[in-house]
Amino acid sequence: APRRGLEKEGVTLVAFEPAGKTNVRVVTFEKSQPARADRLCFAILYSRPKSASNVHYFSIDNELEYENFYADFGPLNLAMVYRYCCKINKKLKSITMLRKKIVHFTGSDQRKQANAAFLVGCYMVIYLGRTPEEAYRILIFGETSYIPFRDAAYGSCNFYITLLDCFHAVKKAMQYGFLNFNSFNLDEYEHYEKAENGDLNWIIPDRFIAFCGPHSRARLESGYHQHS
Numbered sequence: 001a002p003r004r005g006l007e008k009e010g011v012t013l014v015a016f017e018p019a020g021k022t023n024v025r026v027v028t029f030e031k032s033q034p035a036r037a038d039r040l041c042f043a044i045l046y047s048r049p050k051s052a053s054n055v056h057y058f059s060i061d062n063e064l065e066y067e068n069f070y071a072d073f074g075p076l077n078l079a080m081v082y083r084y085c086c087k088i089n090k091k092l093k094s095i096t097m098l099r100k101k102i103v104h105f106t107g108s109d110q111r112k113q114a115n116a117a118f119l120v121g122c123y124m125v126i127y128l129g130r131t132p133e134e135a136y137r138i139l140i141f142g143e144t145s146y147i148p149f150r151d152a153a154y155g156s157c158n159f160y161i162t163l164l165d166c167f168h169a170v171k172k173a174m175q176y177g178f179l180n181f182n183s184f185n186l187d188e189y190e191h192y193e194k195a196e197n198g199d200l201n202w203i204i205p206d207r208f209i210a211f212c213g214p215h216s217r218a219r220l221e222s223g224y225h226q227h228s
Helices: 078-093 110-127 132-139 163-175 186-192
Strands: 002-008 011-016 040-044 055-058 101-106 200-204 208-211 219-221 224-226
Touching: 040 110, 055 078, 078 101, 078 110, 078 186, 101 110, 110 132, 110 163, 132 163, 186 200
Parallel strands: 040 101, 055 101
Antiparallel strands: 002 011, 200 208, 219 224
16 A cells, blocks of 8 residues: 655655565656646565556566666667657556556666666656756655666776766756657667667757767678778
């Protein structure tokens, strides 16, 4: 059964305690949205829960996965953020789930916890109008903490990126019109981000692009495409 937690700045934090499970759940919708209030939750669980008549659990830990180069593990790319947001919106609008709490849960892997929290936070910033600080504060409710993202290299890392850094980046991209999921072309993004198709992404749409290479000639080396 749910137990009321802290109400702050229009966001209700609700902790759920299924028997024998350790978890944290955070509701991210404002009370001013009655169709969504107290419905979307986030959880860190150490055993897989079972959905019930009033609760729907889902996880993306093995669905939206980061492809690492070396010791890097995230954050997930924009295509995955887009897919996640579409998934959440679809679940919230589903007639069969109108009376259910929708719980996104992640497991004990700290890297997957960070990526799951990244997705939830992005949803709050993009669709709920939360500031980066508000989204981050909600996710660290209680004593919850997340490991920071690191560079794509082996060995020690001298520069880390936190969840708050990521939320600020998403907010800034929205403010300048670099990111707009209403016109986001998922197929195009996923096509060109593949190494064999250029491994490229627009940093500033139609003005600044990042891609691998170029090299003096096109070839495949150690499994990686090099483009001329």
